[in-house]
Amino acid sequence: MKPTWMLRVFAAIGYAVLMAPAALVLVLSFSAGEYLTFPPPGFSTRWYVALASNGVLMSALGTSAILASVVAAVALLAGGPAAYAIARLEFPGRGVLAALLAAPLLLPTLVLGLALLLVLQPLGLAATWPGLVLGHCLVAIPFAVRIMTTAFAAVPKELEAAAWTLGATPLRAALRITLPNAAPGAIAAGVLTFLVSFDETVISLFLVGPRLSTLPVEMFRYADQSADPLIAALAMSLIAFAFLMVLIVERLMGFSNAMGRN
Amino acid sequence: MTLAATDTAPHLRLDGLVRHYAGAPAPAVDRVSLGLPRGALLALLGPSGCGKTTTLRMIAGLETPDAGRILVGGRDVTALPPHKRHMGVVFQSYALFPHMTAAGNVAFGLEMQGMPRAERARRAEAALELVGLAALAARKPRQLSGGQQQRVALARALAIEPDLLLLDEPLSALDAKLREGVRDEIRALQQRLGTTTVFVTHDQVEALAMADLVAVMNAGRVEQLAAPEEIFERPATRFVATFVGRAARIRGVLEPGGVLRAEGGAALRAAGAALVGQVEAFLRPHRVRLLGAGEAAPAGIENLLEGTLARRVYTGEVVSLEAQTAAGPVTAEVHASAEGAWREMQPGAPLRLAFRANDLLVFPAQGAAA
Numbered sequence: 001m002k003p004t005w006m007l008r009v010f011a012a013i014g015y016a017v018l019m020a021p022a023a024l025v026l027v028l029s030f031s032a033g034e035y036l037t038f039p040p041p042g043f044s045t046r047w048y049v050a051l052a053s054n055g056v057l058m059s060a061l062g063t064s065a066i067l068a069s070v071v072a073a074v075a076l077l078a079g080g081p082a083a084y085a086i087a088r089l090e091f092p093g094r095g096v097l098a099a100l101l102a103a104p105l106l107l108p109t110l111v112l113g114l115a116l117l118l119v120l121q122p123l124g125l126a127a128t129w130p131g132l133v134l135g136h137c138l139v140a141i142p143f144a145v146r147i148m149t150t151a152f153a154a155v156p157k158e159l160e161a162a163a164w165t166l167g168a169t170p171l172r173a174a175l176r177i178t179l180p181n182a183a184p185g186a187i188a189a190g191v192l193t194f195l196v197s198f199d200e201t202v203i204s205l206f207l208v209g210p211r212l213s214t215l216p217v218e219m220f221r222y223a224d225q226s227a228d229p230l231i232a233a234l235a236m237s238l239i240a241f242a243f244l245m246v247l248i249v250e251r252l253m254g255f256s257n258a259m260g261r262n
Numbered sequence: 263m264t265l266a267a268t269d270t271a272p273h274l275r276l277d278g279l280v281r282h283y284a285g286a287p288a289p290a291v292d293r294v295s296l297g298l299p300r301g302a303l304l305a306l307l308g309p310s311g312c313g314k315t316t317t318l319r320m321i322a323g324l325e326t327p328d329a330g331r332i333l334v335g336g337r338d339v340t341a342l343p344p345h346k347r348h349m350g351v352v353f354q355s356y357a358l359f360p361h362m363t364a365a366g367n368v369a370f371g372l373e374m375q376g377m378p379r380a381e382r383a384r385r386a387e388a389a390l391e392l393v394g395l396a397a398l399a400a401r402k403p404r405q406l407s408g409g410q411q412q413r414v415a416l417a418r419a420l421a422i423e424p425d426l427l428l429l430d431e432p433l434s435a436l437d438a439k440l441r442e443g444v445r446d447e448i449r450a451l452q453q454r455l456g457t458t459t460v461f462v463t464h465d466q467v468e469a470l471a472m473a474d475l476v477a478v479m480n481a482g483r484v485e486q487l488a489a490p491e492e493i494f495e496r497p498a499t500r501f502v503a504t505f506v507g508r509a510a511r512i513r514g515v516l517e518p519g520g521v522l523r524a525e526g527g528a529a530l531r532a533a534g535a536a537l538v539g540q541v542e543a544f545l546r547p548h549r550v551r552l553l554g555a556g557e558a559a560p561a562g563i564e565n566l567l568e569g570t571l572a573r574r575v576y577t578g579e580v581v582s583l584e585a586q587t588a589a590g591p592v593t594a595e596v597h598a599s600a601e602g603a604w605r606e607m608q609p610g611a612p613l614r615l616a617f618r619a620n621d622l623l624v625f626p627a628q629g630a631a632a
Contacts, residue, residue: 161324162357164344166371166422173345176370180361 022239029232036227047233057234060218064198067129067214071136071197072190078137079144079193080186084174086145087152088160101145104138112138113206120207127209135203140193147192151185152178184252191245199242271336272297273458274304274321274426279330281316290316292482293330298475301456303449305469308479309505314462315430317479321460322428323347334425345374347426350419350457354431356411358403364390364414365399371422389421390414392451409440416448420455427452427459433468445472466506470494478502500542500625509544509623510592516541516624528588531564531619540627547582547595549621553614554603560616567592567615571607585613 003011024038029047031040051057079101085091086098104112116135117126125131155178163173179186201216208217215238223231275297282289291313298304306314319325321332323344332340339347350371359367365386372382390396393413403411412432419427432448433441449472452459463469469476470490477487478501486498497503504511514524522532522543532543553559559566569587576598583594583604594615596604607613 156355156357158353158355158357159359161344162351162353162359162418163370163374164324165322165347165349165351165428166418167345167348167374168370169345170343172374177359181359 025232025235025239028229029236031229031232034228036229036232040229047229048237050230051233051237054230057215057218057222060213060215063212064215067132067136068194068197070129070133071140072194074133074137075140075144075193076148076186076190079141079189080148080179082141083145083148084152084178087149088157088174088178098145098149102142105142109139109200109202113203116203117206126207127212129212131207132204132212132214135207136197136200139200139203140196143196144189144193147189148182148185151182151189154185155181187252188249191249195242195245272333273300273302273335274298274460275331275333276317276321277331277333279317279320279332280328281313281320281325282328289313289328289482291320291327294479294482294484295330296477296484296487298458298460300458301453302474303452303459303461303472305473305476306460306462306479307466307469307476307506308464310464312479313482314464314479318428318430318460318462321426322349322351324351348422348424349426349428350422350424351428352412352415352419352430352432354434356403356415356435358411358414358418360403363400363402364395364406364417367403367414368418368421371418375422385421386417389417392420393417393447408435408437409444412436412444416451420451420457424457427457429459429461431462431464433463433465441468448472470506478505480505497544497623500544500628503544503623503625507546508593509546510590512543512545512589512592512622513627514541514543514589515539520619522622522624524589526588526590528567530567530589530622532622532624533619537624537626541624542627544623544625545592545617545621546623547593548580549617550592550594551616552583552594552596552602552604553616555614557614562618563616564619565617565622567617569613569615571609571611571613573609574607583607583613585615587615 028036028038028040030043030045031037032042032044032046033040082097082101086094086101113135116131116138120126120131120134125134159177159181160170160173163177164170168176199216200214201220204214204217205220208214219231219234276294279291279294280289281291294313294317296304306317308314316325320327323339323342323346327340330340331338334347334349358364359370362370365383368389369382369386372385377385387396387399390399393416395410395413395417398406398410403414406414412435416432429448433445436444445468461469461472470493473490475487476490476493478485478493480501486493486502488496488498493502494507497506503509512522512524512530514522514530516522516532516538518538520532522530522541524530530543551560551563553566567585567587567589569585569592571583572586572591573584575582575584579598581596581598581604583596585592585594592615594613596602604613
């Protein structure tokens with residue numbers, strides 16, 4: 001069915017509402033003024049320059065980037081085998097396992113963050129790398145499992161059976177045949193778990209400390225204390241980065257496929 | 263049940279194989295036993311759902327039998343996982359590894375055996391040479407046609423020099439013209455290499471043309487295991503008679519002394535006196551001779567039927583003449599190049615059909631006690 005003009009208009013309005021904040025931020029990030037005012041008094045790239053020389057934010061950016069990379073790697077290594085088991089193996093409790101792995105997504109992150117703090121504080125893991133990695137993995141692993149289950153399930157079982165008959169043990173067949181054919185899904189899972197960790201704010205708020213803080217937390221604090229367009233320049237940089245990542249996923253396997261919606 | 267070739271020690275032996283899927287009313291494979299001599303080609307022939315593919319998958323180790331044993335070269339492999347069975351399998355979907363080249367696919371099994379890189383490259387090339395695809399060794403499967411993919415799959419299965427070659431409907435994905443050529447190639451290759459082979463098909467022509475032995479399967483059971491000629495000319499059961507080849511069905515009562523009284527009134531000479539009572543007889547069209555007007559039945563041909571032409575079906579090489587007779591509808595087959603009065607015959611025209619008593623394949627009527 002061809003969309004009617006009514007549907008087109010509604011879609012256009014919907015997109016406009018969704019994109020308006022980003023457009024506003026884009027304009028503000030090139031402001032020449034001292035404050036977040038609209039319309040800006042003039043245009044310049046001074047806030048992008050200022051962003052690059054802000055030590056606190058740049059250090060937080062570094063932390064977030066390293067954290068997100070580690071989280072993505074851990075999520076793939078832990079979620080990959082779990083996804084393979086869910087997609088390929090018959091075992092009692094498979095449905096329960098799949099449901100359990102998705103459970104953290106159902107919990108409000110506020111509750112999750114508080115619970116993590118209560119557990120990690122006595123262990124001396126609050127405001128440490130292991131604590132942050134653990135907290136982020138809780139929300140990242142369900143994404144990785146979901147995407148990679150779809151990716152593994154899309155590889156014909158017959159390929160693995162063929163590998164067995166050619167003398168490959170089940171493990172070798174999984175690693176040499178199924179995994180390479182699920183690689184786009186693994187890359188998509190890596191990119192998306194990276195973004196999940198990179199954007200994670202609420203859990204981080206509970207788990208960061210004075211010497212170890214992530215970018216979303218520092219952005220939150222900066223915006224709380226200052227009202228200059230630097231935060232817009234940062235937001236714009238992050239949007240551009242996230243867009244690039246999603247584009248990579250889209251090119252590799254289609255975003256909606258990666259999310260397992262089809 | 264017929265057990266062919268048990269005198270020479272069989273290379274492959276299936277002994278009472280059973281596979282019953284949970285929740286299914288009947289077993290998919292039901293007490294299948296057979297033996298296959300070394301170097302022979304066995305066709306598992308039957309309609310879809312008859313258990314032939316399940317049987318093949320059990321031989322390969324991809325399916326676990328609920329009962330029974332599988333012996334290869336006298337060794338019980340029933341409990342072995344597929345990667346320890348050393349069997350080359352060509353899947354219906356070919357199951358080529360999409361991320362590897364044709365050569366990579368063929369070399370994979372050799373790599374799993376731990377063969378050094380240089381040697382397995384040479385062996386893979388030789389295997390591709392065998393199927394005439396050496397020039398396309400560097401192509402990925404998606405860059406190959408269906409027929410080429412099929413050959414790569416065959417080369418991959420043969421490269422490991424398997425104890426047993428298993429083919430699951432390997433021709434079904436090819437178009438009709440290609441199928442016959444590939445069929446003969448596979449058979450020639452199999453005979454040249456002497457690889458003991460099991461071949462699953464629902465196509466009786468394929469089975470008859472390729473196999474040394476045909477096992478006709480129905481509802482999980484082997485109905486008959488025999489050489490192609492025997493399957494076709496002397497079907498052991500009613501199912502085999504109707505599934506393999508075409509036949510007219512004549513219902514009636516077989517009387518002592520070998521007279522078959524057809525429901526339509528005709529009295530025919532038939533063999534198989536042991537089956538006295540309600541019977542169904544099957545008559546293959548190529549066994550029925552069309553007699554010219556006034557022509558006497560040749561000596562030794564016991565049965566003569568008169569009837570009228572109901573329909574004429576031209577299929578190129580042969581013409582089928584369907585006649586209404588006192589024994590019911592009977593079809594005679596005439597070579598399309600044969601001269602005769604049939605060329606001018608219109609529906610409704612009288613004709614005379616002759617066949618021998620032995621041409622009637624007699625079975626107990628369905629529903630009657632066997």
